[in-house]
Amino acid sequence: MELLPEWAPGIHPLIVHFPVALLSLAVGLTVLAVFYNREWITKTIVGLYVLGSLSALASYISGRSAADSIGLNLKAEVAIGTHSDWALYTLIYFGVFTAIYYVVIYMLKKESVGFRTIVAVLAIIGFFILGQAAEYGGRLVFEYGLGVMKK
């Protein structure tokens, strides 16, 4: 039985929206937590960062395999490389950020307004990196037509 739908060019387009949605939501809640700090919000944020980072890892691995299998496309070559680079930066940034955030919240029990503000700033910077990866990914499909079947 084929797990992938017939119209899908690979697993990457099915996975790639998870890190975008999960990490964006996590960043939004991190900013909200500066003003409105509740335990359930903190727990949700941690969960979203962990899931977001894991899905970013899956997305990066599937993306590398997708990029290597599309064949020669000289027009999109630079954009593929740039998308791949930003995706790697996103993965590293949120991976490290999530690990540190988890340790500080649950082991060092830091929850001051100052700490939450610094975390929010770092999260916004991460959101910018994620945005770059997402923009180049979008351009690969909508500007260069990668992964779009031409009949």
Place this chain on the structure above:
Amino acid sequence: MKLTIKKISYTFIALTLVLAVSCGGSSSSETEEDEHTEEMEHINSEEHDKGAMQHEHNEGEGHESEAHEHAEGIGDSKVGEAFTWMATEESMDMMAYKTHNVMMMKNGEENVLMFSPSGEKASCMFSNKQGNVGVTATIKIDGNEGAVKLVHHSTGKDNYEFVALEGNIMKLGRVENGEEKILDSKEIELPNDWFTLTVTAAGSHFKGYINDKMITHGHADEMPSGYVGLIASGKNKLSVKKVEATPLEAEH
């Protein structure tokens, strides 16, 4: 009330920091770009002078090392212009140099550029200088003793990047100050007939293709713009019908 003001102040500071970071990033990249353009112009004018002085020597008769060194002095350097070279007598003008064992020959009805290294090295280099580039050569290899290199970003015999076919191995690498570094290598089944060998250099990403299928993918720092060419060594015979160089679109 005090706490709310404190929170608002923190948020304001945070947003200011984010804005400062993003503005700083974009302005510094603009400055870098300007500097790079100026630098390129400077290099081009220097190379043009150097080329005018050296272009007369050694045309088509030196051995490989002398000939490859000649890349340092190629005069007619147009950076980043696409070109398609077809094997015809007229198109030899597009070549900056070739060694004595590279000759135009008839293969039935069509012309081919034949590399006969016979244990030495046979090479040629094209006039146009390229930055980010995709180079495709339509080639045929007779024999299995030796190597064929599609070279790009060449600024001399000690500094260039390449995709090489050695027996049933494809290697992607670079030579920097005379030292060879392999970025990726894979086992392949070499086609018996004509096929396309492609190499792409897009920023820090380098890829090697056979018949448009990606085989090798490596990463390294970007090298300065340089020339495109072919080198055959060993006892193989290399026939070349076509070489195409396509500058890769810069991202904005």
